[in-house]
Amino acid sequence: MSGAPVLLEMRSITKEFPGVKALSDVNLVVRAGEIHAIAGENGAGKSTLMKVLSGVYPYGTYSGEILYQGTESRFSDIRASEHAGIVIIHQELALVPGMSITENIFLGNEPGRGGVIDWKIANRRAVELMAQVGLEEDPDTLIKDIGVGKQQLVEIAKAFAKDVKLLILDEPTAALNEADSQHLLDLLRGFKRQGITSIIISHKLNEIAQVADSITILRDGRTIETLDIKADGVDEDRIVRGMVGRELHSRFPDHTPDIGEVFFEVRDWTVRHPISAERLVAKHSGFTVRRGEIVGFAGLMGAGRTELAMSLFGRSYGTYVSGQIFKDGKEIVLKSVSDAIEHGLAYVSEDRKAIGLNLLDDIKTSMVSAKLSKISKHGVVDQVREYQEAENYRKSLRVKAPTVDEGVTKLSGGNQQKVVLAKWMFTDPDLLILDEPTRGIDVGAKYEIYGIIQRLAEQGKGVIVISSELPELIGLCDRIYTVFEGTITGEILRKDADPELLLKQMTSVKKAQRA
Amino acid sequence: MSRVKELQKSLFGGTTSNARQFGMIFTLVAIVLLFQILTDGLTLNPGNLISLVSQYSYILILAIGMLMVIVAGHIDLSVGSIAAFVGIVVAKVMQEYSVPWFVAILIGLVVGALIGAWQGFWVAYVGVPAFIVTLAGMLLFRGGNQYIGNADTIPVPEGFRTIGAGFLPEVGPNTGYNNLTLLLGLVICVAVVVREWRGRRTRREMQAEVAPMWISVIRIAIPLVVVVFASLQFAGGRVGTSFPISGIILGVLVVIYGFVTRNTAGGRHIYAVGGNARAAELSGVKLKRVNFLVMMNMSVLAALAGMIFVARSAASGPQDGIGWELDAIAAVFVGGAAVSGGLGTISGSIVGGLVMAVLNNGLQLMGVGSDRVQIIKGVVLLLAVAFDAYNKKQGRFSVIDSLMRPFRRDTPTGAESPAEAGQERGKSPVAG
Numbered sequence: 036m037s038g039a040p041v042l043l044e045m046r047s048i049t050k051e052f053p054g055v056k057a058l059s060d061v062n063l064v065v066r067a068g069e070i071h072a073i074a075g076e077n078g079a080g081k082s083t084l085m086k087v088l089s090g091v092y093p094y095g096t097y098s099g100e101i102l103y104q105g106t107e108s109r110f111s112d113i114r115a116s117e118h119a120g121i122v123i124i125h126q127e128l129a130l131v132p133g134m135s136i137t138e139n140i141f142l143g144n145e146p147g148r149g150g151v152i153d154w155k156i157a158n159r160r161a162v163e164l165m166a167q168v169g170l171e172e173d174p175d176t177l178i179k180d181i182g183v184g185k186q187q188l189v190e191i192a193k194a195f196a197k198d199v200k201l202l203i204l205d206e207p208t209a210a211l212n213e214a215d216s217q218h219l220l221d222l223l224r225g226f227k228r229q230g231i232t233s234i235i236i237s238h239k240l241n242e243i244a245q246v247a248d249s250i251t252i253l254r255d256g257r258t259i260e261t262l263d264i265k266a267d268g269v270d271e272d273r274i275v276r277g278m279v280g281r282e283l284h285s286r287f288p289d290h291t292p293d294i295g296e297v298f299f300e301v302r303d304w305t306v307r308h309p310i311s312a313e314r315l316v317a318k319h320s321g322f323t324v325r326r327g328e329i330v331g332f333a334g335l336m337g338a339g340r341t342e343l344a345m346s347l348f349g350r351s352y353g354t355y356v357s358g359q360i361f362k363d364g365k366e367i368v369l370k371s372v373s374d375a376i377e378h379g380l381a382y383v384s385e386d387r388k389a390i391g392l393n394l395l396d397d398i399k400t401s402m403v404s405a406k407l408s409k410i411s412k413h414g415v416v417d418q419v420r421e422y423q424e425a426e427n428y429r430k431s432l433r434v435k436a437p438t439v440d441e442g443v444t445k446l447s448g449g450n451q452q453k454v455v456l457a458k459w460m461f462t463d464p465d466l467l468i469l470d471e472p473t474r475g476i477d478v479g480a481k482y483e484i485y486g487i488i489q490r491l492a493e494q495g496k497g498v499i500v501i502s503s504e505l506p507e508l509i510g511l512c513d514r515i516y517t518v519f520e521g522t523i524t525g526e527i528l529r530k531d532a533d534p535e536l537l538l539k540q541m542t543s544v545k546k547a548q549r550a
Numbered sequence: 551m552s553r554v555k556e557l558q559k560s561l562f563g564g565t566t567s568n569a570r571q572f573g574m575i576f577t578l579v580a581i582v583l584l585f586q587i588l589t590d591g592l593t594l595n596p597g598n599l600i601s602l603v604s605q606y607s608y609i610l611i612l613a614i615g616m617l618m619v620i621v622a623g624h625i626d627l628s629v630g631s632i633a634a635f636v637g638i639v640v641a642k643v644m645q646e647y648s649v650p651w652f653v654a655i656l657i658g659l660v661v662g663a664l665i666g667a668w669q670g671f672w673v674a675y676v677g678v679p680a681f682i683v684t685l686a687g688m689l690l691f692r693g694g695n696q697y698i699g700n701a702d703t704i705p706v707p708e709g710f711r712t713i714g715a716g717f718l719p720e721v722g723p724n725t726g727y728n729n730l731t732l733l734l735g736l737v738i739c740v741a742v743v744v745r746e747w748r749g750r751r752t753r754r755e756m757q758a759e760v761a762p763m764w765i766s767v768i769r770i771a772i773p774l775v776v777v778v779f780a781s782l783q784f785a786g787g788r789v790g791t792s793f794p795i796s797g798i799i800l801g802v803l804v805v806i807y808g809f810v811t812r813n814t815a816g817g818r819h820i821y822a823v824g825g826n827a828r829a830a831e832l833s834g835v836k837l838k839r840v841n842f843l844v845m846m847n848m849s850v851l852a853a854l855a856g857m858i859f860v861a862r863s864a865a866s867g868p869q870d871g872i873g874w875e876l877d878a879i880a881a882v883f884v885g886g887a888a889v890s891g892g893l894g895t896i897s898g899s900i901v902g903g904l905v906m907a908v909l910n911n912g913l914q915l916m917g918v919g920s921d922r923v924q925i926i927k928g929v930v931l932l933l934a935v936a937f938d939a940y941n942k943k944q945g946r947f948s949v950i951d952s953l954m955r956p957f958r959r960d961t962p963t964g965a966e967s968p969a970e971a972g973q974e975r976g977k978s979p980v981a982g
Contacts (some may be wrong), residue, residue, distance in 0.1 A: 351832060373834040382832065390832055393825035395892045404822060405833040409816040414814045420757040438758070457831070 039104075042067040042232050043201060048099035058084045058097070058256045065187035065201070069232045072221055072243040072264075075253035075273055076505065081236050084253070085203055089123040090116040103201075120200030124190045126209060126549040136170075137161040139178055140193045164192040169222060184215030191222070202226065203234045208242060209337050220246045238335045240271040240542060252277040265313040272535065279417060279505060281533035288482065290489040295326030299466050299497055304358035306346040316342040316353050318521045324466060324497035329488060331512030333537050339521035340387055340501045344468045348382040350374035361467070376405060381464035383455055385471040385501070391455045392443055398482055399425035399439035406462040413427050429458035432487060449480025456487055466497040473507060485511055505534045517541045574885060574901045581905060585912030592915050593908070598786035599780070600794060604715070604862060606907040607796040608633075608855035608901055612878035613885070614807050615851035617899040620882050621811075622844045623824040623891030624673065624680035628687030629878060630871035632849050634854025635691035636661050640857055641704040641866035651710035655857060662853025665691065666846030674841035675957040683845075688875070698869045706860055710873035714861025716795035727785035735781025742773045794857050803851075806895045820844060824891030880927070881906055884934045906930070 045063040058080045065071045086092050088101065090110030091277050097174050101108045103119060110116040113123075118422050130139050140161050147153035161174045170188040172181060178189065183389070187207060194202055204223075208216040213493060216239075223233055223246055237243055243250060244262075250269060252259040266335050269281045300323045308314035316339045332340045345352035347360065349372035360367050362378060369375045372538050375382070384391040392401055402425045403410055410420040425439040432453045436446060443454055452472065469488065488511065504509050508515050509532045517525040517540040523541040585593040592598055612629050619626045642657040643649045649657070665687070674681040718730040725732075747765050753760045783792045811817035822830035823840050831837050855874070858865040885902025887894025906927060913923045 064671050117970055139773070141834060202944070348832075349834075371834075371836075373836070376834045384829075384832060391827040392752055393822055393829050393892065395825040395888075397822070400818070404830075406820065407818060414816055416818065419752055419755045422758060426758075519919065 039066040039068055041065070042104065043088075043089065044102040045084070046100050046102065048084065048097055050087055050092060052411075056256055058087070060255070061099075061253065061258045063251055063258070064261065065232060065234060067232055068227060069248040070227055070228055070246055071234060072247035072250040073234060073236045074238075074240065074243060074250055074278055075255065076278055076503075079253040079278070081253055081257040082205060083256075085123055085205060085234070085236065086102060087202065089104050089113055089121055114504070119198050120198060121203065122194035122197055122199045122201070123203040124205065124207065126193060126206040128183075128186050128190055130178045130186055130189060133177060135175045135177055136165070136172060136176040136181075136189055136192075139189055140164060142195050144193075144196055149446070160196065161192075164195050167195060169470040170368075171217065182215075184211050184218070187211065187215070188217060188222075199231060201232045201234065203236075205236045205237065206336075207235065208237065209335075214342045216242065216520070220332045228547065230547060238542065240274050240538075243274065244269065244271055246311055250274065254278060255508075259371050259537060271539075275538050279538070286320035286482065286485075288486040288489060290493070292327065292329070292513050293493065293495075294328045295495065297323045298327050298359040298363050299324040301347065302359045304347065305341065305356040306342065306352070306358075306361075307354040307356055309353050312354070315356070316347060316521050317358075320358075320518075320521070320523050321514055321525060322526075324499060326495045327492050328397055328514065329492050329498045329500060329512045331508035332499060332518055333505065333508050333515050334501075334503075334518035334541050336503060338346070338518045341470055343518070343521070344382060344470055344499070344501060345384075347375075348372065348380055348468065351382075376462050376464075379463070379465035380468070381405075381459035381462055381466070382468045383459050383470060383472060385474065387448075387455050393442050395442075397440050397442050398429065398434065398436055398454055399442050399444075401459055402428055402439070405458050409461070409463075424461065425457075428460065432457055433483065447476075447480070449484070451475055452480070452484060453487070457483070460491070464496065467491060468498070468499045468501070470501045471503065472500060472504070473544035481507075483533070507539050508532070509534065510535070559828040562817060569769060573715060574905065578901055578905050578908065581908050581912070585908060585915070589912060590916045593912055594783065596783045597791070598911070598915070599783050600717075600787050600791050602907060602911050603800075604794040605911075606857045606903065607794065608714075609863075609874060609877045609881065609907070610800050610903045611803060611851055611855045611858070612874060613881040613899045613903045614803055614896055615848035616875075616878040617882045617885070617887060617894050618807075618811065618820055618844050619680070619848050619890055620879070620887045620889075621824045621894050622841060623827065624841070624946035625879065626669075626845070626848045626852075627670065627875045628684040628691060628873035629848065629852040629855070631688045631695065632662065632852040632873070633859065633871040633874060634663055634695040634866070634868070635665070635698075635856070636853040637856040637860040637866040637870050638695045638699040639806040639859060640710075641706050642698055644707055644710065645704055651707060653941055654710060655713070658853050658857045659850060661667035662850040663846060665853075666849030667842075670842035671821075673845050674838040677716070682846065695870070701868045702826045705865040710840060710857075711861045711864055712795055713799065713973045714796055714858045716861075717790070717792045718795070718798070720792075725835075727782070728787075729785075731785035731793045732781055733800075734793060735777050735785070737791060738777050738781075739774055743770055743967065745772050799854075799858065804900055811896055813918070816840075816843075821892055826892070844849050851951065877906065878903075880931045886933060886938070889935070904932075953973065 040065055043063070043065040044059065047065075048061045050058040058207075061080065061084055063073075064082065073084070075081050077440065083092075087097050088110075090112050093111045094109035099236070101110075108116075110119070110121075116123075122144050131142065134142070137157055141152075143150045146156045146160065158174060165172065165174065165188075168188045168191045170185060170192065172185060178186060181189075187392065191202070205217055211219065220242060223235070227232060233345060235243070247264050249261060249263050251261045252274065254277070261341075262273070262277075267273075267511050289386065300321075302321045304317050304320045305315060305363050306317040320343055322330070332344075334340045342352050347369070349369045351372055359475070367378050369378060369380070388394065393404070394406070399421055403421050407416060409423060410417050422439060429439050431438065434446070434450050434453045434457070436450065445450055446454065456469075456472075466518065472488065473484050476484070488498055488500065500508065500512060512532075513528045513529050515529075515532055515537065516523050517527070519535060519541055527540070582593060592945055612633075616626060616629070631800050639661055640654045643657055644651065644654045669687055672678045673680045677739075718728060718734070720728060720730075720889050722729040727816065731959060746769055750766060777851045819830065819835045819840050822833065823837060827837060856871060859870060863870075881903030882894060882899045883889070883902070884905055885898035885900070886896065887899065909930060910923060913926060914920075918926075
């Protein structure tokens with residue numbers, strides 16, 4: 036492939052968000068007609084890079100330059116990049132469920148004149164495009180009536196309707212089953228023969244090794260290396276080494292675990308997806324937590340960790356099918372969130388803005404909101420106690436705000452996270468489930484959050500940490516479970532934990548069934 | 551923090567919706583003064599104040615319930631029809647079965663509660679949007695009113711009329727004023743002082759920052775002046791008139807619901823549901839129950855408002871309550887509630903309702919036709935909410951904040967010019 040002309044070159048791209056440097060000096064060279072993979076851990080900057088390329092972050096919001104077909108391109112929005120033939124297909128599909136396949140293919144790009152759609156042309160083109168992507172379906176079928184795999188194909192057909200030259204697929208197979216994934220990969224090879232260049236972002240390293248010609252590995256917003264898959268003899272292990280090759284030292288406070296007996300156990304936990312009833316988001320999962328122990332849940336996005344946690348927390352996700360929860364040797368049944376809180380469970384959600392906090396509240400109201408009964412008499416809130424309790428948490432967790440009367444919107448991500456932690460510590464839980472507790476917060480605040488988690492464990496509470504950052508799990512947890520497609524695929528003790536082993540267990544079931 | 555904001559915060563508390571209220575109180579004062587001048591003193595004349603209260607108390611009662619509905623993220627379009635329906639039921643039972651008036655009131659409240667349970671069921675447990683449920687209710691109960699009353703007017707007996715047309719009676723020595731109204735004023739004055747004093751004690755107990763004494767003095771003095779003036783006006787009207795009973799009912803409800811929304815767990819839950827329903831649910835709030843109770847409560851208050859109106863106009867008719875829902879909704883939004891829910895206060899809605907009431911009343915006193923009054927009210931509502939929407943887009947919450955923008959100290963971008971700083975010192979009383 037190295038002989039082919041360069042189609043796209045991104046030169047020293049740097050993109051900063053307030054407080055975070057998402058990309059620094061990233062370089063990417065894609066040759067015409069190849070399949071180029073981009074790999075990296077969550078947060079390595081893959082999606083940001085693609086958003087820069089496709090004009091989601093327009094010219095001027097980043098530094099560096101994009102050379103496309105030999106000339107410098109300055110895309111002002113997605114339409115501009117699409118006009119140049121660069122089409123990105125996101126992980127969350129952008130289809131309208133209530134419209135037909137044809138309507139979706141031409142949405143925003145309708146053939147016809149003066150705003151009147153020429154349905155004859157549209158239908159004929161749709162049939163052609165569907166044949167091109169191997170989609171056998173009536174073009175009048177509604178999107179909501181076809182499976183995810185076929186929806187993905189509609190997205191690709193939509194890209195072809197726009198005369199695509201460079202197709203970018205962000206985690207295209209994440210939601211697909213084995214057969215659909217294979218079909219998609221075959222399709223990519225077919226496109227290559229037609230001269231279409233593709234960039235594929237994927238966590239599934241075996242697929243990359245199988246289909247890609249070259250690969251660029253990102254880590255912490257930097258380009259680590261670009262490899263030629265065949266010439267360099269790249270395999271999965273080689274990619275993993277590139278992705279995680281970072282040193283782990285002193286990013287965590289000192290902590291001596293004092294682990295007691297098992298006090299919390301889940302057996303055979305099975306939960307159905309809330310909408311598509313045939314899909315199981317948790318399959319016969321079982322695990323244990325000991326007093327004073329920090330237990331990690333490792334898995335890729337969409338592996339079902341959040342769903343598992345939320346379904347345990349008073350069945351607040353999906354439909355319960357089977358399973359038992361034991362606490363201190365007795366079975367407990369948690370049918371609602373208030374049951375769960377009453378039994379000493381706390382769940383700190385992954386998306387604190389969407390479902391963790393009421394952003395209209397001030398700090399004190401937020402902190403006491405999960406257990407108002409603790410400071411109320413006959414339903415009347417004791418405002419003196421509210422203030423004092425909140426003030427204590429503000430001081431002990433070092434929330435950076437002058438008083439607890441401050442609105443939570445004014446706080447930084449790290450401080451908001453501390454407020455959410457305080458909210459759940461206020462409920463006096465025995466088991467805290469922390470879902471991505473450090474997502475989107477800076478390094479200093481992370482260190483403090485780790486400290487808080489360790490203090491909770493030292494108080495004899497059980498803590499479950501769900502995280503997509505492997506170094507975080509390895510540095511923080513006493514024991515790590517790996518989760519893949521709703522199943523627990525492995526259990527690794529702290530002394531054995533290393534990123535390569537974890538990644539392997541998180542990415543494929545077969546290898547994980549060693550234990 | 552800017553000095554203006556500091557003052558505002560110490561006078562009204564720290565939250566964002568209070569800032570909007572701060573602006574509204576000034577708007578209310580400005581409108582009252584404006585009409586006082588434009589109508590040559592007719593606006594604050596005892597007779598007008600008394601009719602203002604008895605004419606708008608039922609709208610303000612609706613605004614209390616509507617505030618809670620809107621804070622929870624819903625809307626209720628059926629309140630006018632429910633008021634009319636309950637009015638005709640109550641009038642009918644008194645006429646046909648000679649039920650005593652106080653029993654009739656109870657029946658009215660029960661009917662309101664049943665209607666509320668019906669609507670709450672659809673909204674909370676079936677998940678039909680409140681807009682649709684109450685739109686249906688609007689038709690249902692309007693039709694019900696006309697069906698029961700045969701599209702006719704039914705008069706109500708004397709005793710019942712007290713709740714709408716009654717006044718505090720004349721008792722005690724002849725002072726030239728209505729003694730009970732003066733007493734009521736005195737009670738309110740004492741309550742204002744006690745409340746402030748207890749507030750300061752609470753802050754001290756919290757070991758929180760206590761506002762300087764002079765701020766407390768302002769917080770006591772301004773309401774006292776208003777209350778004393780109002781009591782003298784209400785007590786000094788035409789003999790036989792004084793503070794209306796309906797105003798007292800309203801006042802009691804404001805105090806109760808103000809307390810419930812501010813200080814109880816149940817009240818907190820309403821704000822939590824409206825602010826972020828999923829977060830509330832994940833914090834153990836029983837979403838369905840909150841939605842059910844909020845919708846039900848609204849209908850009970852609508853029943854009460856309907857009865858007060860019937861009592862005032864001495865009869866129940868097929869045209870009662872038309873357009874009330876809109877007046878109540880307007881009051882709530884002018885009073886600073888957010889369309890998306892989660893924000894708003896009872897007192898803000900009352901102030902918002904009073905702004906609309908004084909506007910209406912003042913324009914009528916000036917002889918402006920109802921056509922133009924409607925146009926002006928429409929524009930005021932639109933501007934009040936647009937102003938707030940604009941401010942939110944700018945990343946600010948309060949109206950007053952933007953009014954004061956040139957005087958802000960913590961300007962986020964650029965250095966402040968010495969002129970601005972000087973201006974601020976001149977404007978702000980805290981600077982000294």
